[in-house]
Amino acid sequence: MSEEKHHIVSYRTHAFVLLALLVLTGISVAITQLEMxxxxxxxxxxxxxxKAAIVLxxxxxxxxxxxxFAFMVSAVVVVFLLVLLVTFFDYSYR
Amino acid sequence: MTVHRDDLGDKMGMWLFIFTELLLFGMLFVVYAVYRSMHPEAFKLGGDELDVVMGTINTIILLISSMTVAMSISAMQKGNKKLALTLLTITLIIAVVFLVNKYFEWGAKFEYGFNPGAPELLELGHGTILFFGLYFIMTGIHALHILIGIALFIYVVWQIRKDKIHQTDYVWLENTGLYWHLVDLIWIFLFPLFYLIH
Incomplete structure (x- = not known):
């Protein structure tokens, strides 16, 4: 048996999180229709x-x-951003 | 005899797998970024060919399905087996609808000759070929993940029905949930990068 205590997230919280994600989706669709x-x-x-941070x-x-767990996820994000940066350095100075 | 269980270890293993998935898609995003910076106009025109309405609908239903999975874990923790099963069934249906939408979307692209290797596409120049190549590879690998998710959900529903997954032992449900949120996470970036370029 597992002895750990579990945090139970309420249905209400989940519904609010979804609402926030849907609003952000709407904003991103609207904002990209503008010419900027x-x-x-x-x-x-x-x-x-x-949105990704909210889902995580x-x-x-x-x-x-x-x-x-959060530390490990941040480490992966940093690795990804570094690869992106290094790749662009490579392509920009050829 | 008590069976040894390590839920934390199981979850950590799942997260390590998720990291390999994030880097798999991450490198495809790097390829996308480089080619888009080299062919900005072609990517813009390619993006205009994609159906924003269809993409938005798929984004919305995928977000809803993420919530139903997260809720099914709460239901399981509270010992509400029936609600957990109902929520998982809703998730399964949404996953299938997502793939059906994708089928029609891809079908339309094939009709216009944007599929890899189509003679019409080959006349459109380098940037457009790269855009649609990446579109099919990235949404294709993503769709494959949806398919695997469907298989996992069927297994989890079956195990819950047999009471193999229950209120005090539900790490399978949790890890399947994590996998499904990963699929959602990838789509959160695919959607604006392909459908919303203007």
């Missing part, structure tokens, strides 16, 4: 990042798990 040049992509990526924190329970 490269700012469109930046705005869409910032909103996607916020609430739906994937990172907020309620040991901090170590």
């Amino acid at each position: 040049g490269p700012m469109n992509t930046l705005a869409a990526m910032i909103i996607a990042g916020i 924190a609430w739906f994937m329970h990172l907020k309620f798990e040991s901090r170590f």
Whole structure:
């Protein structure tokens, strides 16, 4: 038997999280219909990042798990961003 | 005799698997970023060919299905087997609907000759070929994950019915939930990068 205590997230919280995600989806669709040049992509990526953070924190329970899980996820995100950065350095200075 | 169980270890293993998946898709996003920076106009025109309404509908239903899975875990923790099963069945239906939408979407692209290797596509130039190549590979691998998710949900529903997964032993449900949220997470980035470029 498992001895660990589990945090039970209420149905209400889940419903609010979904509502927030849907509102953000609506905002990103609306914002990209405007002509803002490269700012469109930046705005869409910032909103996607916020949505991803919400999914990770609430739906994937990172907020309620040991901090170590959140640390590991952050490490993977940093690795990804570094690879992206290094790749662009390579392509920009050829 | 008590059976040894390590739910935390099981979950950590699932997260390690999720990291390999994130890096798999992550590298495809890197390829996308490089090619888009080299062919901005072609990617913009390619994005205009995609159906924003269809993409938005799929985004909304996938988010709803993420919530129903998360809720089914809460229901299981509270010992409400019936509600957990109902929520998982809703998730399963949404997953199938997502794939049906994808089928029609891809079908339309094939009709217009945007599929890899189509003679019409080959005349459109490098950037467009790259855009649709990435579109089919990335949404295709994502759809494959949806298919695997459907298989996992069928297994979990079956195990809950047999009471093999229950209020005090539900790590299978939790890990399947994590997998499904990963599928949602990837779509959160695929959607704006392909459908919403203007």
